[in-house]
Amino acid sequence: MAISADSFFWDPTAQGTLQAQIRQMIAEGILSGRFRVGEKLPSSRKLASHLGVSRITITLAYTELLADDYIASKGRSGYYVSDDAPQPPNFKATRTAADTVDWSRALGQRFSGGTPFIKPKDWRDYTYPFIYGQADETLFDSANWRLCALQALGKKDFSSLTTDYYDEDDPKLIEFIARHTLPRRGIIAQPDEILVTMGAQNALWMAAQILLTQRRTAAIEDPCYPSLRDILTQSRCHLAPIPVDRDGLPSEELPPDTDVVFTTPSHQCPTTATMPLSRRQALLARAREDDFLIVEDDYEFEMSFLKSPSPALKSLDQDGRVIYIGSFSKSLFPGLRLGYLVGPKPFIDEARALRSSVLRHPPGHIQRTAAYFLSLGHYDALIRRMGKAYFERRQVMEAALNQHGLDIAGQGVYGGSSFWMRTAPDVDTQTLAERLRSKGVLIEPGAPFFGAETPPKNYYRLAYSSIPASKIEAGVNLLAKTLNSPF
Template sequence: MALPVETFFLHSDAQGTLQAQIQQMVAQGILSGRFQRGEKLPSTRKLAIHLGVSRITVTIAYTELLANDYLTSRGRSGYFVSENAPVPPAFDPGPRGPDGVDWTRAIGQRFSGGDTPRKPPDWARYRFPFIYGQADPTLFDHANWRLSALQALGQRDFTSLTTDYYDQDDPQLVEFIARHTLPRRGINARPEQILITLGAQNALWLTAQVLLTQRRSAVLEDPSYHALRDILRQSRCHVTPVRVDRDGLPPTAIPPGTDVIFTTPSHQCPTTATMTMARRHALLDRARAMDALIVEDDYEFEMSFLKPPSPALKSLDADGRVIYVGSFSKSLFPGLRLGYLVGSEPFIREARALRASVLRHPPGHIQRTAAYFLSLGHYDAQIRRMGRAFHDRRRVMEQAIADTGLRIAGQGAYGGSSFWMRAPDHVDTDRLAERLRAKSVLIEPGRAFFDGEDRPKNYYRIAYSSIPSARIAEGVALIAEAVRSAV
């Protein structure tokens, strides 16, 4: 690989002759690790023109580096970093000194330090990854996704690949969502009422930014999706957590004066509870009485493999007060970062403008690839394949839990991909998770899902979306053993 000549420059305050400066510049590049062994340096002519010096000056500098074994010459091919060049240090030298900025004063608003935990990036190397929300490579249709991506790269789709849509989206993807995806949830929407987002989390952030201010109040479920809680805290609105029960969010517990209600009625996160039809109507009535808006996160509706899912809350809405959030992350793969918002045109117009000011639009090639994958039937085939696999894994896990005496706190009646578990009151599942890691078992501690200072410490989530059926029983037995021995 040839090093671009643009990476070479002389400092205006450098000391010594031009020849020494060039020699030092190349040597520092090698010692810092920026220039790797075997990489080709610019020719003496190109570097001389780029630096505005004579060619003989560069030639002499290269000759000195050649003599010191920093460089090697290969006939007429030019100069290369020598295989015998000094090895760069195995540490990042970082900046030369501390910043001259007092960042405790300079930062006006903090976004770090929230509740959202970090999942192990190397989760796939664990033998028992009961981890939620990661893609199982054995269930993903690599071949047809690759073909869809290649089709989207073709000359016919050059415009969708290269165009700056500004605040618009791929019309093929929007049309598929409007004509195929939403009707399955009982929702009718025009393209003007749909906005493509970078996943459900981006959709929730856009929604919070558009609807909430420091003077407005929001209700969220407790426990709930920890990233949503972080988003609402960052918006500086008044946040009221409402404890869920076996049917999800109880409308009667929503305080007067609430402006926006965030809920996950199909599969409550993380308890997996499904809101009954009677409660859905009661929630709509409660919101109407308070003139509040409802944000419905329908993040896992495709995973209703036990029986058909209940109609979306949005499909029951006659006032336009429900904003619907959908995602392809759980059904395809989380790295896709593709979701969508559905709402009344005035809301979508503002969300579209905000999105355009932050990131314009999700990449056109990703949108068109997804549009082909969906419209050619590959998506439906994958959902059926995942449903069969999840159904089998759920059955195996349910039996293993019963055999080991673990306690289920919540299990979706329609399907889903996880169980919400409760350990004895004295068990701290953060510590439990650490001990299980040493045995190649991953679970999700439940503390981060709850709000407040005195959060329950004995809940945890185990998912079956990323672990084969054959390993589930052994992994659950290890969890049960760790729970029994916890003190």
């Protein structure tokens, strides 16, 4: 039986080349059971005419499917679904008639119900996306990233692509972190003191799992990264939120029973405050005196385009009390999910064992691609390009905010990618954000960053990392007009 060309149609949401989409159409038809073993496929001429593509595109797609045994060639007769093609299951999938489990009792632990922190997936469709932490395609070097990915797929790197590292990491990536990235932060570390993670959040989770128990106390900044607070809440430790000021976390406010301090000294999240050297030294002295550990999330240190960044807290540590967390996801793109932990060997040994029991290791291909991108100088070039763009956007935004009399609650003295904003106490920025969305403006309400049961609602974050400088003034103008209208 022949398969009609009319069985094929374009998926408007499909991505990739035409050749790849055609290959996917046929493969999905076989895997789903719509196309069966022995059935004849349309000729390349007929299918090309039906889909409105060149015949060579169809021929190339057929050639790939032939190589993978999805289809077989029978001389001049044409192409058929191969006898060796993957077979769909020969049984019907069934759905449970009724769920009789009492899940309120069956669940041993709960991880849902944390701080709602949802970023719209369609943020690119908004005219004025003052949204934080998303990749700007006009700045990212996708061409060289693609070349590095292809290089990592080459025969020479077959081992790095396919090896089960178990509890190890790509040696090229570790070498670059140890010899180039960390020394720029004043940190000297051996390879066995470095562990690659699935981003900074994964590193924070591992640190919490290893260092905290139900009897221990963790001090965190307030406001802070909402997912960190969720991680620590799930660990069931005692939480001590410490209000930050214009210089970040004040060590004198730490309770005496503190066991671990989580801090973002380079650019405090979300206020962007930078902890001065004197306060860093005071925090280390307090850690030595009270015998606690510090987890340093070196958040946004790469975005110090106004002046050179302060040395990392880890670089000042003489006692091995600081666990350092870095990430490439913020500076490259958030979907990369690649970061690293640096600490004394006993801690890293435990982190390595924990990681191997949960996810073994981050994908080897991603690690090797990142290693090439870093070592070939593309990363440094990207950081310089982002710094120049962010500097321009920051100047434009600061001028617009001042022109309209909007209250800046925090702005990084070294740079960063956002402003921490404040409105009148009676303004709910969640309501403000909803009104602005209808006008094509995206902002981030600030309440999720605070840990109190009734957090202040008059803060919000305004980022310039994903909006061109040419649109900033008009977007701020709409923001100011909406703020000045009755709520």
